[in-house]
Amino acid sequence: MEPDREIRYSLRPLRVPGGNTVSAALCGPLSRPHPHPRCPPMSSSRRRVAVLGATGVAGQQFLVSLEQHPWFEVVALAASSRSAGRSYREAITTESGQMRWACEEPLPARFEDVPVQNAAELDPGSVDLVFSAVESDAARALEERFAPRVPVVSTSSAFRYEDDVPIIVPGVNHEHAVLVKRQQRERGWKGCVVPIPNCTTTGLVVALAPLARQFGVEAVIMTSMQALSGAGRSPGVLGLDALDNVIPYIPKEEEKVQTETSKILGALEGDRIVPLDVPVSAHCNRVNVRDGHTECVSLGLGSPASPADVAEAMRSFGSEFTDLGLPSAPPDLIHVTDDPYRPQPRVDRRLNDGMTTVVGRVREDPVLRNGIKMVLLSHNTKLGAAKGATLVAEYLVEQGLG
Numbered sequence: 408m409e410p411d412r413e414i415r416y417s418l419r420p421l422r423v424p425g426g427n428t429v430s431a432a433l434c435g436p437l438s439r440p441h442p443h444p445r446c447p448p449m450s451s452s453r454r455r456v457a458v459l460g461a462t463g464v465a466g467q468q469f470l471v472s473l474e475q476h477p478w479f480e481v482v483a484l485a486a487s488s489r490s491a492g493r494s495y496r497e498a499i500t501t502e503s504g505q506m507r508w509a510c511e512e513p514l515p516a517r518f519e520d521v522p523v524q525n526a527a528e529l530d531p532g533s534v535d536l537v538f539s540a541v542e543s544d545a546a547r548a549l550e551e552r553f554a555p556r557v558p559v560v561s562t563s564s565a566f567r568y569e570d571d572v573p574i575i576v577p578g579v580n581h582e583h584a585v586l587v588k589r590q591q592r593e594r595g596w597k598g599c600v601v602p603i604p605n606c607t608t609t610g611l612v613v614a615l616a617p618l619a620r621q622f623g624v625e626a627v628i629m630t631s632m633q634a635l636s637g638a639g640r641s642p643g644v645l646g647l648d649a650l651d652n653v654i655p656y657i658p659k660e661e662e663k664v665q666t667e668t669s670k671i672l673g674a675l676e677g678d679r680i681v682p683l684d685v686p687v688s689a690h691c692n693r694v695n696v697r698d699g700h701t702e703c704v705s706l707g708l709g710s711p712a713s714p715a716d717v718a719e720a721m722r723s724f725g726s727e728f729t730d731l732g733l734p735s736a737p738p739d740l741i742h743v744t745d746d747p748y749r750p751q752p753r754v755d756r757r758l759n760d761g762m763t764t765v766v767g768r769v770r771e772d773p774v775l776r777n778g779i780k781m782v783l784l785s786h787n788t789k790l791g792a793a794k795g796a797t798l799v800a801e802y803l804v805e806q807g808l809g
Contacts, residue, residue, distance in 0.1 A: 455536075537550075537557055558809040579616045603795050604663075607637075612667075613790075619683065622708040739763050
C-alpha cells in the first residue's frame with residue numbers, strides 16, 4: 408500500500424435479483440464504493456475455478472484477486488510437473504528458503520497448504536471455469552485441453568489472433584464476448600477460450616475507446632515505459648540490466664500492441680470482428696519501476712476536438728459497463744487528472760485497486776492532423792492481468808456465456 412495514497416475499504420450490500428440484499432461482503436480497495444454491486448446470477452453456490460500457472464507472477468495475482476471473491480471459489484491450483492505434489496508454499500519456496508511471492512499483498516493463508524496439481528493431468532470435469540496464467544509456449548495445449556468442457560479466461564497470447572476468439576477488455580469491447588458462440592459451434596466445444604490482451608495494450612485501448620467512438624481515430628503513436636513486473640520472474644529482467652538503465656526492446660511487444668489495438672477497437676459484424684483501420688506505431692521500453700505501465704500517446708483524430716472535449720469524453724466513458732455492478736469493476740474506467748505532473752506509477756497505480764486507467768497531460772499535438780497527446784498509466788498486474796481477467800469472467804457469467 409502506498410503511504411501517500413489513502414485506500415479505503417468498503418462494505419458493500421450485495422444485490423440479488425428482485426432488488427433484495429444479502430449480508431455485506433468485504434470488497435477490495437476502492438477510492439469510493441461501487442454503486443451497484445451484484446451477487447452471482449446463479450444459485451447460492453459459487454463457481455468452482457482452477458488457476459493454471461498458479462506459481463508464476465500472474466498466477467499469484469489470481470490468488471489475490473480471487474481470495475474473497477463472491478462468485479468464484481478456487482478449488483484447484485495447478486502448475487508444471489516440477490511443482491506438482493507439493494504444497495503451494497513449498498512450490499514457491501527455493502532450496503535456500505526464499506519464498507518467491509511477487510505480490511505486494513501477502514500470500515493468502517488459505518492457499519499456503521493447498522497441494523499443487525499437475526496442470527496437464529487436472530480433470531476438466533472437476534471445475535466450472537479455468538483461469539490460465541501459463542506462458543504462451545505451454546498455454547495452447549493446456550487451454551485446448553480444458554476449453555472443450557469449460558470456459559477458459561487466459562492472460563496468454565496463444566489464441567488471441569484467431570478469428571473466432573475475442574480479446575476482451577471490460578468496458579471497451581465486452582460486446583465481442585458473443586463470439587464465443589461461434590467458437591463453440593465451429594469447434595464443437597461446450598466451453599471457450601477468452602484471452603485478455605497484452606498488458607501494454609490494455610491501458611492504451613481503454614483511453615482510445617471513447618475517442619474512437621466520439622471523434623474517430625486515424626493514427627496512433629505510443630511510447631511505453633513498462634514496469635519490471637511485466638517481464639515476470641522467469642526469465643524476467645536481471646537486476647543489473649535494469650538498474651540505472653532503460654531497455655529499449657521487449658521481444659514481440661510492439662507487434663502485439665499494434666495488432667491487438669486494431670482488433671479490440673474493431674466492430675463486431677455478425678460473427679466476425681472487423682479490425683479498426685488505424686495505423687499504430689509502438690515503441691516499447693522496460694524501465695526500473697516495479698508495477699504500472701506509463702505510456703506517452705499521440706493520436707490523430709477523425710474530427711477536430713479540443714483537449715477539454717477529449718478529457719470530457721474520457722471522464723464520461725464506461726458507465727454502461729460499470730453500472731452492471733460486477734464485483735471487480737471499478738467505479739470509473741478512466742480517471743483524468745489536471746495535475747501536469749501526473750500520472751506517476753508510484754502515486755497513481757493503486758487507484759481503485761489498479762483497475763482504473765489514469766490519464767493526464769491532455770493537450771494538442773501540432774504534428775498530427777487533429778492531433779492530441781496524453782500520458783496514461785495502467786496497472787499491468789491488476790487491470791492488465793489477473794484482476795482484469797477476473798472481471799472478464801464475471802462478465803461472461805453475467806451474460807450467461809460462462
